[in-house]
Amino acid sequence: MAKILTVHPDNPQIRRIEEIKAALQRGALMLYPTDTVYAIGCDLTVKSAVERVRQIKSLANDKPLTFLCPSLSNVASYAFVSDAAYRIMKRLIPGPYTFLLPATKLVPKLVQNPKRKTTGIRVPKHNVCLALLEALSNPIISTSAHFPATETEDINLPMTRMELFDHLENFVDVIVDTGKEPTIDVSTIIDLTGDPPNIIRQGLGWQEAEVWL
Numbered sequence: 001m002a003k004i005l006t007v008h009p010d011n012p013q014i015r016r017i018e019e020i021k022a023a024l025q026r027g028a029l030m031l032y033p034t035d036t037v038y039a040i041g042c043d044l045t046v047k048s049a050v051e052r053v054r055q056i057k058s059l060a061n062d063k064p065l066t067f068l069c070p071s072l073s074n075v076a077s078y079a080f081v082s083d084a085a086y087r088i089m090k091r092l093i094p095g096p097y098t099f100l101l102p103a104t105k106l107v108p109k110l111v112q113n114p115k116r117k118t119t120g121i122r123v124p125k126h127n128v129c130l131a132l133l134e135a136l137s138n139p140i141i142s143t144s145a146h147f148p149a150t151e152t153e154d155i156n157l158p159m160t161r162m163e164l165f166d167h168l169e170n171f172v173d174v175i176v177d178t179g180k181e182p183t184i185d186v187s188t189i190i191d192l193t194g195d196p197p198n199i200i201r202q203g204l205g206w207q208e209a210e211v212w213l
Helices: 014-025 047-057 072-078 083-092 127-136 161-168 206-212
Strands: 003-006 030-032 039-041 066-068 097-102 118-122 174-177 188-191 198-201
Touching: 003 014, 014 030, 014 127, 014 174, 030 127, 030 161, 039 047, 072 083, 072 118, 083 097, 083 206, 161 174, 188 206, 198 206
Parallel strands: 003 174, 030 174, 066 118, 097 188
Antiparallel strands: 030 039, 097 118, 188 198
8 A cells, every 4th residue: 555645835844855755766656746637657767567557558569658857958858959949848848748758868768759769858836846856856657547437427527636646655655745636738748759749638728838849
């Protein structure tokens, strides 16, 4: 059963962040809030943890996983960013955007699309995420913890956070609870591997992104 850790949404407690960091370094999986939906995550560099994320989400190895970076300068370590892509990203981050980019050798093969050698990267506008990224000094996997509604649930309403916690408490090791309820608002996915760039999923902020594309 997962350990629930309460973290202040605006001013994350250093002690709590360090506790989560230590768990991630040991290979833990966490359920945590982002600036879009709640996500399942782990340290990008811990292979066994990434494999567990794939199993939980039932993802084939040819499906890329998204991960979080703390800044645009950090993104450049994990992806090849063209001048045009840089200009677009600079306008939009931090924020609810996932950018598909060509991966560098620092991105584990288990995370990227093996055929296209691409990966999805986000720079979130979320204090807890940024505190964890700064403490860990590694990117954090971020795959949606949103699950389809059952026949007795309203598909247009998200689970409450307690329902989500109950649903996943046996699959993750740590649950980060900021006291805020999850949403169904996903990120906008922008493919920056081609010319011109292309929005392949309309989520939060897609109209603003369209302006800069």
